Amino acid sequence: MDIESIETPAYILEEAKLEANLKLLDFVQKQSGAKILLALKGFAFSGAMPMIREYLHGCCASGLHEARYASEKMGKEVHTYAPAFKEQEIDEIIALSHHLVFNSFAQWKKYREKALGKVSCGLRINPEVSASPTDMYNPCAPYSRLGITKEAFDETLLEGIEGLHFHALCEESADALETVLKGFVAKFGSYISRMKWINFGGGHHITKEGYNVEKLIRLIRDFKAKYDVDVYLEPGEAVGWQTGVLVATVLDIVENKMPIAILDTSAEAHMPDTIIMPYRAEVRGAGKPGEKPFAYRLAGNTCLAGDVMGDYAFDQPLKPGDKVIFEDQIHYTIVKNTTFNGIKLPDLLMLHKDGTLETVRKFGYEAYESRN
């Protein structure tokens, strides 16, 4: 692939890498009997949906728009959960969905009559056990609004409920799932056999090197054997993990006690988790300051002082026109992009297995204008 000729900023999804992730997820499905859904909130890329459709069971959606996207682009099972559903949207959501997960008994009571007989209804519970790197990403942190705690659980209202859902992990291991499962069973175990399905949520870092896939398979098999229910997983990150890059161009280099390279992209607008989580994105060919001779701060082309990707060192000096490639930028980026400062949205490109590079979406002024 000739990176030099690419118009930037651009995300490039590599089909072969996506396929490798999907094959591993399918192996988990086949060995464990679990059904795996793509969490669209983490990874949505229209050019990739036909391939994802071949391997996964469907999508989990966070509301009307994702449910519609799931239905239009994938056309398999659609499981919809939102912290709260709106009256104006619920009929359409029900028509598009196969599973509907309510976040409270109040929502269940409100929409029960509409939903019964049309979708399989479930409740999101909060197991109050989790393994998340930070409270920002911990659905079981104190005062969390996400899911019903044991204390708030009213077993007299379960008639019509066919499933329970929990989501308590973020980039976690099979050991972490085991801990959460123990907590879930300790609190809600007596209801499991009354259910048709249990959804173990997302946050399983299945495609990351070193993830204990055998243990995950064993946990799911044991759970299914004990309770005789369908088990669903709904990873987002594990589908898009290490499947592509964000390519940017150096526009200028300014000096303020150190050289600062201004790029035609933005951490704030195009790589938001580097600021929110925060984490340091890898840059191809670069190391940490001190590891290579030429160190630069890489920064975004917006007004936000903190729009900074971090400090990186290179073998050669950077100059305007050079390309900078941020690794692993396909999940939780495209779905979160903004046009802050009117900055151009990165185009979406797909590198196919046969080596051809397809432009899936190109963005310009219309993307900004249509939102403002």
Ligand SMILES: Cc1ncc(COP(=O)(O)O)c(C=O)c1O
């Ligand atoms: C309810 C729910 N399901 C699935 C996911 C996907 O998680 P991940 O992308 O970490 O696998 C999330 C992420 O926030 C979530 O909130």
